[in-house]
Amino acid sequence: SAVISQKPSRDICQRGTSLTIQCQVDSQVTMMFWYRQQPGQSLTLIATANQGSEATYESGFVIDKFPISRPNLTFSTLTVSNMSPEDSSIYLCSVVISGTGEQYFGPGTRLTVT
Amino acid sequence: RKEVEQDPGPFNVPEGATVAFNCTYSNSASQSFFWYRQDCRKEPKLLMSVYSSGNEDGRFTAQLNRASQYISLLIRDSKLSDSATYLCAVSFTDKLIFGTGTRLQVFP
Numbered sequence: 001s002a003v004i005s006q007k008p009s010r011d012i013c014q015r016g017t018s019l020t021i022q023c024q025v026d027s028q029v030t031m032m033f034w035y036r037q038q039p040g041q042s043l044t045l046i047a048t049a050n051q052g053s054e055a056t057y058e059s060g061f062v063i064d065k066f067p068i069s070r071p072n073l074t075f076s077t078l079t080v081s082n083m084s085p086e087d088s089s090i091y092l093c094s095v096v097i098s099g100t101g102e103q104y105f106g107p108g109t110r111l112t113v114t
Numbered sequence: 115r116k117e118v119e120q121d122p123g124p125f126n127v128p129e130g131a132t133v134a135f136n137c138t139y140s141n142s143a144s145q146s147f148f149w150y151r152q153d154c155r156k157e158p159k160l161l162m163s164v165y166s167s168g169n170e171d172g173r174f175t176a177q178l179n180r181a182s183q184y185i186s187l188l189i190r191d192s193k194l195s196d197s198a199t200y201l202c203a204v205s206f207t208d209k210l211i212f213g214t215g216t217r218l219q220v221f222p
Contacts, residue, residue, distance in 0.1 A: 001160075031208050042201060042214040043158065092157055096208060101146045103203070103210050105157040 002027055002095050004106035012112045013083055020079045021109045023093035028073035031096035034066070037108075038089045049076040049093075083113045117141060118204050120213035127220055131192045135216045137202030138184045146205040147178055147185045151198045152215065158201055162187070192220045 055068035147164035
């Protein structure tokens with residue numbers, strides 16, 4: 001498995017502002033993803049964070065709203081831009097362990113937008 | 115039709131009971147299958163991978179039926195600590211798609 005940390009663990013933000021979430025992994029991983037989990041719902045994939053190139057976004061998510069960086073194989077950031085209350089959610093990064101296909105999650109960032 | 119579907123439950127069972135969850139998927143080209151457990155206000159944790167031959171880990175048994183496109187999770191001798199939401203996940207081209215989860219509540 002992998003040890004994954006996220007910062008911040010939680011935040012309360014005002015609408016119109018932006019928040020950058022950091023994800024750090026204790027080993028190099030090829031595949032890294034960002035998910036969102038809204039209250040009482042399942043996980044929705046936002047994008048695949050690609051090292052050295054632009055992220056690949058899922059339907060309904062765009063780079064202007066959720067810019068992602070992946071400067072190396074152990075670190076990624078997700079920014080939630082121009083926030084509205086609808087962005088209140090838990091944001092999770094996850095990594096795939098090469099050779100196993102198993103995917104592990106960070107502890108999540110609980111975001112509340114007021 | 116959703117890509118991955120689960121009965122949301124809740125399943126309320128007494129300690130010691132056997133409980134089974136099913137999960138159906140729509141993409142016949144799906145490659146890998148998993149069960150995750152998620153406790154309240156925590157991240158999902160990988161419970162088991164699901165292999166074509168099925169696999170067992172203690173009280174937990176997972177099976178895959180490719181022909182009917184479903185996976186199952188069987189929990190025997192339920193414990194209070196098994197209370198959680200169980201999510202199935204199906205992957206295609208390295209992306210995991212999750213079901214909505216089935217909530218299990220084990221009572222004394």
